[in-house]
Amino acid sequence: AYLDRIAAVDDSINSYIVVTAEDALTTAAEVDRLRAEGVELHPLAGVPIAVKDVVVTDGVQTTAGSKMLEGWIPPYDATLVEKIKEAKLPILGKTNMDEFAMGSSTEHSAYGRTLNPWDIERIPGGSGGGSAAALAAFEAPLAIGTDTGGSIRQPGAVTGTVGVKPTYGSISRYGLIAMASSLDQAGPVTRTVLDSALLHELIGGHDPKDSTSLPEPQTGYVAAAEDGAKQDLSGVRIGIVKELSGEGYQDGVQARFDESIELLRGMGAEIVEVSCPSFTHALAAYYLIMPAEASSNLAKFDGMRFGLRVEPQEGPVTAERVMAATRGAGFGDEVKRRIIIGTYALSSGYYDAYYGSAQKVRTLIQRDFNAAFEQADVLVSPTAPTTAFKFGEKLDDPLAMYLNDVATIPANLAGVPGMSLPAGLSDDSMPVGFQILAPIREDARMYRIGAALE
Ligand code: GLN
Numbered sequence: 001a002y003l004d005r006i007a008a009v010d011d012s013i014n015s016y017i018v019v020t021a022e023d024a025l026t027t028a029a030e031v032d033r034l035r036a037e038g039v040e041l042h043p044l045a046g047v048p049i050a051v052k053d054v055v056v057t058d059g060v061q062t063t064a065g066s067k068m069l070e071g072w073i074p075p076y077d078a079t080l081v082e083k084i085k086e087a088k089l090p091i092l093g094k095t096n097m098d099e100f101a102m103g104s105s106t107e108h109s110a111y112g113r114t115l116n117p118w119d120i121e122r123i124p125g126g127s128g129g130g131s132a133a134a135l136a137a138f139e140a141p142l143a144i145g146t147d148t149g150g151s152i153r154q155p156g157a158v159t160g161t162v163g164v165k166p167t168y169g170s171i172s173r174y175g176l177i178a179m180a181s182s183l184d185q186a187g188p189v190t191r192t193v194l195d196s197a198l199l200h201e202l203i204g205g206h207d208p209k210d211s212t213s214l215p216e217p218q219t220g221y222v223a224a225a226e227d228g229a230k231q232d233l234s235g236v237r238i239g240i241v242k243e244l245s246g247e248g249y250q251d252g253v254q255a256r257f258d259e260s261i262e263l264l265r266g267m268g269a270e271i272v273e274v275s276c277p278s279f280t281h282a283l284a285a286y287y288l289i290m291p292a293e294a295s296s297n298l299a300k301f302d303g304m305r306f307g308l309r310v311e312p313q314e315g316p317v318t319a320e321r322v323m324a325a326t327r328g329a330g331f332g333d334e335v336k337r338r339i340i341i342g343t344y345a346l347s348s349g350y351y352d353a354y355y356g357s358a359q360k361v362r363t364l365i366q367r368d369f370n371a372a373f374e375q376a377d378v379l380v381s382p383t384a385p386t387t388a389f390k391f392g393e394k395l396d397d398p399l400a401m402y403l404n405d406v407a408t409i410p411a412n413l414a415g416v417p418g419m420s421l422p423a424g425l426s427d428d429s430m431p432v433g434f435q436i437l438a439p440i441r442e443d444a445r446m447y448r449i450g451a452a453l454e
Helices: 002-013 021-036 079-086 129-136 153-159 193-203 221-228 251-266 277-300 319-330 333-346 352-375 398-403 409-414 443-453
Strands: 016-019 049-052 091-095 142-146 162-165 186-190 237-241 270-274 378-382 418-425 431-437
Touching: 002 016, 002 021, 002 091, 016 129, 021 091, 049 079, 049 129, 079 091, 079 193, 091 129, 129 142, 129 153, 129 186, 142 193, 153 162, 153 418, 153 431, 162 193, 162 443, 186 193, 193 221, 193 418, 193 443, 221 443, 237 251, 237 352, 251 270, 251 378, 251 418, 251 431, 251 443, 270 352, 277 333, 277 352, 277 398, 277 409, 333 352, 352 378, 352 409, 378 443, 418 443, 431 443
Parallel strands: 049 091, 049 142, 237 270, 237 378
Antiparallel strands: 016 091, 142 186, 162 186, 162 418, 378 431, 418 431
């Protein structure tokens, strides 16, 4: 049914870069056979899933939304893909994204933009617009995203779906094409909070192949979601982050946020206001740290090891000239912009002024979180300041595009978990996202609160 739906609507939505219909049908048939034989399977066995194209899949083209990797067929699976395959979820295909996960609109993909199923003149969010749009257009019941600065949560918010960025280290990064290694985290993209909890438990857990992977198993999320569904939040303290609402937030977004707070209050939660003064510098710190790490991570795309190779049009064919020609042709404008910013920020003489300062701000943000979590069990805010904007609106103004990440970025800088879930429609009839943030390793708390609100 999902493959039929993809065939019917994906020409007009463009959620997928590649559809792996045959593999999906083979897995589905295998699940039917095993069930008929009475074999006990994972609860999600047979439920189809879409995977963001930044996640490496054995034998299936993986491009990270870039021309640089067009035609690249990885020889191995990411750890999270291995887990999906072991549990026998049919993989429907690879979803569209901003090139190397840089962007908030999926307009920076080398494979065309993805359209928001709610209004095809608007962006589906980014960088994981493909996974979120696939969910919203019923082209998949589950999907995988990655979130370095909001790329799971902001697309979730603007498409009326659920997106979870787990605690940093909760899900293995092995086999994720790295953008900014200290910020990158894969996570579930779903239509319900319970689905996210199920998927999180499946793909999470320790992986010796990722040195930043948490040692403990990732469990208790489904139980927390089931508990939350009872809608009794007495004794729970919910902190509204003062710096993440009010001015700059669209009226309809603020109104839906305020209504959600009243719902939580009605379930017995105590509502407090907390202040995180350093959050106002989060965007500036992120847009130095993230490009710095990306400029280093993307150095491996040199025209020799992976994907594209372009020879210089004239003159000698030296390694350096092949590299320059390949990177010139293979990377899009946003990627080049960030490589230049990142290389500059890391260069000697500027390192302390830019990268060093940004790292200090990162510490201040972590301290703000620690202090806020003394006063509240979870923190909340709108996920994004606006609903989905129109195509082209922010394409020529990178700073305006970056501003859309103002509420999602602090979580990545501190490694704390964050969830976005639907909070109704704004005055423009577009979905609004409600964000829940919890302390490191306390992901269960956001599943509980999220399920209560759903
Ligand atoms: N908008 C953010 C950026 O462009 C999102 C990145 C991400 O989470 N992959 O960097």
